Amino acid sequence: MTDEAPPEGSPIAAERDAVTALAPDYVVRLREWLSIPSIGTDPAHHPDVGRSAEWLAEALRADGWPTVEVWDGGPALPAVYAHWPAAEPDAPTVLVYGHHDVQPVDPIELWRHPPFEPTLVGDELFARGASDDKGQVAMHLLGLRAHLAATGRMSPAVSVKLLVEGEEESGSPHILELIRAHRDRLACDLVVVTDTAVFNRDAITVVTGQRGLVEAEVTFTSGTMDLHSGRFGGAVPNPAVELAKLVAALHDDDGRVAVPGFYDDVRLPSDVERADFAGLPFDEAAWLAGPGAGVTEATGEAGWSSLERTWVRPTAEVNGLVAGYTGPGVKTIIPHRASAKLSFRLVPDQRPEKIRDLVRAFVDAHTPSAVRAEVRFGGASEPYAAPTDHPATLAVRDALRAAFEQEVRFTRAGGSGPASALHTGLGVATVYFGVGLPDDRIHAPNERVVVPFLLRGAEALAYLWRALPDRMRARRGSDAT
Amino acid sequence: MTDEAPPEGSPIAAERDAVTALAPDYVVRLREWLSIPSIGTDPAHHPDVGRSAEWLAEALRADGWPTVEVWDGGPALPAVYAHWPAAEPDAPTVLVYGHHDVQPVDPIELWRHPPFEPTLVGDELFARGASDDKGQVAMHLLGLRAHLAATGRMSPAVSVKLLVEGEEESGSPHILELIRAHRDRLACDLVVVTDTAVFNRDAITVVTGQRGLVEAEVTFTSGTMDLHSGRFGGAVPNPAVELAKLVAALHDDDGRVAVPGFYDDVRLPSDVERADFAGLPFDEAAWLAGPGAGVTEATGEAGWSSLERTWVRPTAEVNGLVAGYTGPGVKTIIPHRASAKLSFRLVPDQRPEKIRDLVRAFVDAHTPSAVRAEVRFGGASEPYAAPTDHPATLAVRDALRAAFEQEVRFTRAGGSGPASALHTGLGVATVYFGVGLPDDRIHAPNERVVVPFLLRGAEALAYLWRALPDRMRARRGSDAT
Structure with missing residues (x-):
């Protein structure tokens, strides 16, 4: 299964062409969104978090999403919810998670361009939030439109729900309350968390867990x-x-x-994970040294590699x-x-x-x-580990392989995030789909996203939405036996 | 020797009467001096350190000291030097060390009276510097006048030199430079450091060393x-x-x-010191608890008492x-x-x-x-330990015993001071004569000096100056054998 080609009969070129055709408009719109300083950790910027939510809601409506809501009544900073149901009644429902709040910009003097004046330099778009996480949320909007354009559908092959919260950089303190308050709207068969990075440009990976x-x-x-x-x-x-x-x-x-x-x-990592980790092109000295870290020697728990120490220990x-x-x-x-x-x-x-x-x-x-x-x-x-043999995990991997045209391995992320809360709160499998780059400088000055890389991500999403009904159905079939 | 009465034929009452008669004028003058905020650690108060030095020089001149100088040309804050030679050419020369700079007053809100508006409450005089060290320097002025009045002499029985520096609370950074620059003026047979405290009111002690x-x-x-x-x-x-x-x-x-x-x-403390330490009325729980410290348990090097841990270890x-x-x-x-x-x-x-x-x-x-x-x-x-068998050490002890009418023991001080620098720089025995009280709250809000206690100190100094020529001569005699 994991080595098979994308679903037969899929005109791969159609998704890629659709992304290419739609991309310029999305880059223009992303720059507009990135100009809103939605720094959720700074109360002075809370009105901007509200403006950012409204901007996203408007963009979703403009894209044709039938249901779009801004949730701003509770203790949480405004979150955006949207739903584009599939026409097929038995299509699986996927909840995509992302966030539109961004990190503070200190030290401001180290930015080469003002952090909220998005600037294109070659194929890099510089702005706070360009990669973490507005760029990746915009990738989902583009991915869904590309899926529709490539397949000629009026609605997606899976029911897609979006939850884009405004407090991730504050540690998602109200995520469980949001889930409880909107349990019916958020009901789904699968959660896709989009807020992570690949190993690097030449080693595309799927995150399978966070600490x-x-x-x-x-x-x-x-x-x-x-x-x-x-x-x-x-x-x-x-x-x-x-x-x-x-x-x-x-x-x-x-x-x-x-x-x-x-x-x-x-719990020890699976054999497939350890083998995947060992196969990554990891340059330990470079990892320790940069960017700017300047560490000269790895240390840690005996018997484990640096990647294992930061991912599974x-x-x-x-x-x-x-x-x-x-x-x-x-x-x-x-x-x-x-x-x-x-x-x-x-x-x-x-x-x-x-x-x-x-x-x-x-x-x-x-x-x-x-x-x-x-x-x-x-x-x-809570720590979280996605099931590495779940059809959705494998479908994500295959979609990325098709878009990026390379082998795709599993990794983990050493940091923490809301995946476990989503998994626990919604009671369904939760997988990661993220195409940040390790040198995107998230949380640091001069954050950027590499635009062509983001477009490949949107292309992978278009493949994923097309393939997922069959992959999930196979799972349900096997669950039933 | 140590148990003998004050020198025979000394009309003790004369010294006491002289102190009593002269005291009111010195209390008035001390209050004036204490109103000068000579906080040496605060550059904003450096002019006050200069005013304080000038005030002391003027007071010494008024008292009849033949040589009085303010040393303010070098890198050090102004120091005061004075000399009142003995008439006898073979009289020993004693250099008295003290300081006129004072600690800062923070936290100011905890003072019951403004720190530079000296206030008498009963027999306590409250002000920053009242005990550390202006009060004890004033005690020397009074002690010398009482010595003259009680003996009817026109000049003291020992040549007395005074060095009152302005940087002790800053760690005496220029004390060795001062000694080098004024080596001839400071030449002496003995240094008496006056900047320490007794164990308590009922246990008068002589400090024999600092760490x-x-x-x-x-x-x-x-x-x-x-x-x-x-x-x-x-x-x-x-x-x-x-x-x-x-x-x-x-x-x-x-x-x-x-x-x-x-x-x-x-170097281990001498047996006489360890016996003296053990004989002190030390209430460990009270020492740990107050004032305000609130420590509940002593800890430290095994095999040593708390006093030994802070004094000789x-x-x-x-x-x-x-x-x-x-x-x-x-x-x-x-x-x-x-x-x-x-x-x-x-x-x-x-x-x-x-x-x-x-x-x-x-x-x-x-x-x-x-x-x-x-x-x-x-x-x-450098650490410093005074010779416990030196005739000057024993003379100090006897003088205190006569004035305070009680047995006098040896102690050490756990802190650091310029005694070692004076000893090394001038190459002579250095002993301590100080009558601060442990509850004078030096370096803390509501510093005070107990006036009658200070007068007893002046009385002891009057005995000391009278007795010292014979005691030192005995030493020189024994050195010669």
Whole structure:
């Protein structure tokens, strides 16, 4: 199945030609959308998030989507919902997830073009959100129109629903509320998450999972004020020293997380995934060095490659440390308080609630009697792994192979996202379709999208919508046996 | 010797009466001096440091000191020098050290009276500098006049020189330059440092040493920018984690500093000192709890008491730690840099230069290959221990015993000061004479001096100047044998 050609009789050239014909209009419209600074993490830009939602709704209506709604009544920033049903009553329903909020633009002085004045340089379109995620949402609009144009249909072969939220860059805090409030509208047979990247231009890949996240802040306190290190030094507890001991105990000598029970529920990646990872053209030195990172040596859990360490192995990291005097020069004090911000990346089937309990117990075990410990947990998200043998996963892979004309492998993503919430909240298989590039500089100055690359993505989507009814039907057939 | 009464034939009452008679005028003058905000650490107050020096010079002239100079030509803030020679050509020369700069007053809102509007409440005089160190310098002026009045002499029995510097609260950065520039004027047989406290009101003590200090800042760096903890977490070095390991390795399980060679040159306190320390009425719980410290449990090097840990044992402390994101909420980064401010308190005969070398080697040994380490050393000062069997030490003890009418023990001070620089720079024995109280709240809001206590100190000085020629002569005699 995975090696077969695109569905027989498909005039592949028709999809490509349709994308090519429609593309100029979409690039013009995307530039308009990208000029709206929908920075969801900045309350000053919340009106822009609303304008961005309205812009998208208008674009969808102009494209002919029968149902288009802006959801802005609840606590969430405005989200856009749209539905273009298939004519066939037994056609599967696919919910596409994306987002229209964008990252902040600091440091602004490093941008070569103003981040909200989209600028085409050769085939690259520079703007905040060009790749993450407005460009990829626009790719879906184009992909659907190309599907219709190439097949001559008046409605798509699958019922396509769109959910484009406005809070992804804030950690999607209301995604489960959105799902609960609009359960009927969002009902579907499959979720397609479009907010990820391929491995690189020459190694097109399908993401099959993201890591979860548990955030914690540990604070050690002794007494109520900093003490003079001359008068008291040597005889009273130093919370900074004690906290350093706790942090030092987080990993064993093999780089494994030393929180007891941490690995109990870890599911190993499948053989096909490990083989795919090993087959990727991974240049570790280049990955460590750039862009701008300048790291010179990989480290981590013994027995796993760098890709495996970031994709399928859980971690404990220190995101921040602070104690005592941190300004210029010297202040000879013994701090009375020290804090560490910790984050734990989780993989299937670790559960945030259980990891929180283990972390709390670990902190208790590493708190000397002379200091008081406080653990505050921040946000959490579940890890998620898509089924690698699901017909939708394989259909995505085949569609990408047809469009990009190359072998397509599985990868994972090390970060966290709403896929697990969508999967849990909607109760259906959730797969990834994303064609960002690792050098798109998302979350960084000079974000861009490579326009021809985005068009190939739209072409792949056109193949996907055409092929999916048969692929899903085969699944339902096999489910029924 | 140590148990003998004050020198025979001394009409003790004469010194006490003289202090009582002269005191009101000195309290009035001290209040005037304390109204000058000579905060040496704040450049905005440097003119006030100059005014404070001029005020002191004028007061000394009014008191009859034959030589009075303000030294303000060099890089140091203005210092005051004065000399009142003895008539006897073979009288010993004593250089008294004090300072007229004061600590900042933050947090100002906690003061019950404005810090530079000296306020008498009962027998307490509240003002910044009342105890540290203007009050104790004024005590010297009064003590000398009482000595003259009580003995009927026109000049003191010892040649008294005064050096009152303006940079002690800044760490006396130019003290060695001052000594070098004025070596002839400062030549003496003995230095008396007046800038310390007794154990408490009911346990009068003589300080016999202060700890030295080495300041260091260790920075670990990996790459050039913070990395996303999802994308890179688990596969790249985390300088915060590595630095925590270094800090955790600073002490062994017995609370000893684990820097190899650190204890090589440590001189143990004398038996008489350890016996004196053990005999002090030390309430450990109260010491830990107050004022405002709220520490609940002593910790430190095994085998030593809290007083010994702070007085005669060296330490390694963390004064500050910082890495990554330390603001509110969460930022899921791997910091590219982490820094720790460390300070090492030294005891005789540890040398700052050697300790720096050992610390550098320790950091090298604890720097994993994946991170770069930088060690920057800040200020340093030598530890100092006064000879406990020196006739001047014993004379100070006897003078205090006569004035305060109680047994007097030896203590040390855990902090650092210029005693070692004075001892080294001038090449003579250096002893401490200070009658601050531990609850004078020096360096804190509501600093005060207990006036009757200060007067007892002046009385003790009057005894000291009278007794010192014979005591020193005995020493010179014994040195000659």
